[in-house]
Amino acid sequence: MKNPIESLNKIFDSRIRLGVMSVLMVNERVNFNDLKQMLELTDGNLASHLNTLEQAGLISVQKGFVGKKTNTTYQATATGREAFRNHLNALEKMIKNID
Structure with a gap:
C-alpha cells in the first residue's frame, strides 16, 4: 500500500504558499497588496x-502600471492549478482513510 503522505506536494507544506494558492484558485488575478492584506x-x-x-x-507574474504606480498581479498557471488540485485530493484521501 502506498504511503498517502507521498502524494502530497512538499511546496504546499508552507501555510503561506497554501494560502496564496487558495486565493489564486478562486480569483483569476490578484495584485500584491490585496494578497498581502x-x-x-x-x-x-x-x-x-x-x-x-x-x-x-x-x-x-505580470508587472504593469496603474497610472504612475507599479502594479504586480499574480495568477495560478495551469500547472499550478493541477498541482494544487492533486495536493487537495491527496489530503482528502488521507482524511477519508483515517476513519
Whole structure:
C-alpha cells in the first residue's frame, strides 16, 4: 500500500504558499497588496513565497502600471492549478482513510 503522505506536494507544506494558492484558485488575478492584506503578511515574507511559487512554475507574474504606480498581479498557471488540485485530493484521501 502506498504511503498517502507521498502524494502530497512538499511546496504546499508552507501555510503561506497554501494560502496564496487558495486565493489564486478562486480569483483569476490578484495584485500584491490585496494578497498581502488577505493573508496578513509583510512585503518581504509574501515576496519570498511568491518567488518560490513562481520559480516552481505554479504561478505567473505580470508587472504593469496603474497610472504612475507599479502594479504586480499574480495568477495560478495551469500547472499550478493541477498541482494544487492533486495536493487537495491527496489530503482528502488521507482524511477519508483515517476513519
